Amino acid sequence: MGNLLKKFPIKMVGIFALIGVILMFFVSHDDFLYTQPIMQIQKVEELSKTKEVDTFQNVDHSYVQKLSGVITNGKHKGEHITLNNTYTDSKAMDKKYKVGQKAFVVLHGQGESTIKDAKRDTPVVFLIYLAIALMFIFLKMAGITAIGSIIINTILFMVALYFDGFNNGSNVLWIFSILAVLFSAITLWLVIGWNRQMFVTLGSTAACTFLSILISLIVFRFTHEKGIFYESMQYVTQPPRPLFLAETIIGSLGAVMDESTDIISSLFALKMERPDVSRKQLFLSGRNIGKSIMGPLINVLFFIFMGETLSMTLLFLKNGNSWGYSFSMNMSLGMVQSLISGIGIVLAVPVASGLTSFFAEKRRK
Structure with missing residues (x-):
């Protein structure tokens, strides 16, 4: 226990905590940076409550x-201004405000004003700073390269x-296909370095x-x-089919890269420790590694893709639509x-194993 405490970067945690407190104080008082008027709420009164029932017997309350x-x-x-705000129990398109909160408002003149949206920069900056601080504290240089790759890719x-x-x-398809290659190359270069392993991983991913x-x-x-049903891609103002394929490429790229990196880095380490291992043994080892991580990756992508549509599916069902149509x-x-991403993940097992068994360099004595 004592050794763990000695290894724990207490000083670095303290420095980041102090910087975080200063940053949060600044962000919570940065109203002068905005051109749109901001109101700090000092008093809240509940004026009325109305029960609402639609044709499908969905019950909501409006306040x-x-x-x-x-x-x-x-x-x-x-x-000083006073205005009314309407919100519902579901809070799908509105928000309940409390004393102390800040919100953007529109001033119409002659004492008239309406509330537009809540000021949310403080929690957003806090979460971003927390993620960056944790990567710096526990990953050190790896965290710095990860942050750099995120910034460049953004x-x-x-x-x-x-x-x-x-x-x-x-x-759109050509643009995002080239973007996928650039994403992979830059990320792998920053994480792995400019070496043979990086090129093998890039080749497998692409x-x-x-x-x-x-x-x-x-x-x-x-x-x-x-x-x-491409028509389900709402608000699309360009051909939906190539846009769907571009979304699929970007969405599956990370999982395929993750699996390829795991397999190839493990096989390169094995080759360094056992220079005399045969190509067949390397391939079989890579296949065994892929078997253990293939299932979880496919499930992660499935949950991400399906989770994005959960709210709209529930809304369709609540409004009397059938399961099939929803x-x-x-x-x-x-x-x-x-399914397409799953195909890429499955293909990554033999491709990554095969490329590594062919290109892995023996350690020279």
Whole structure:
């Protein structure tokens, strides 16, 4: 126990805690950075409560609040305003406000104003800072490289969105295919380094991801895409089919990369410890490693894809739609994405094992 306490980075934790307190204090008082008026709520009164029942016998209650507060920024700073806010028990499209909270408001003049949305930068910054601090404290250089890869990949993603909008979605599949290769290359370079292992992992990741897409396109061709409802992609203003494939590539890339990295790094370490191990033994070892991690990865992707559609599926069911229609309009594309990603994950086992058994370099004495 004493050795564990000695190894625990108490000083570093203290430094990050102090920086965190200062940062949270600044963010909670950063109203001057915003151009839109912000109101700090000082008094809340409940004015009314109304029961609402729709045609499907769904019951909800609507409440009206009287909010009083003061403007904390801009040319109206210090002015006191009063406005009404309506919220429901479900809180699907609204929010209940409490004393001390801050919210963005729209000032219409002549004493009229409406509430727009809550100010949420403090919890968001806290969670981001907590994640960064934990990576620095426990992962050290690995955490720094992980943060660097996230920042670089975010910038690349924004650039890809810009090019997609500039081309009106005509080349969305090519843009995000190139982006997937860049994501993989940059992440693996920062995490593994510029070496043979990195190139083998990159080759396995790219090959398995695009092979899974190719197999899915062949299946789509023979089945005429029956049961795939692209119309469920709401608010899409460009061709939905290539956009769906681009989503699938980006969504499955991380899992395929994770599995390839686990298999290849383990086999390279095995080759370093046992230089005389045969290619067949390396391949079989990689296959055994893949068997143990393949199932959990497929399930993780399945839960992610399906979890994204859970709220809309429940809404469809609550409004009298059948299970079949609710599934088709909300979960069918997620299910197809899970299957395509699962194909890539399964392919990663033999591909990563085979590439490593062929390219793994013997340790020179």
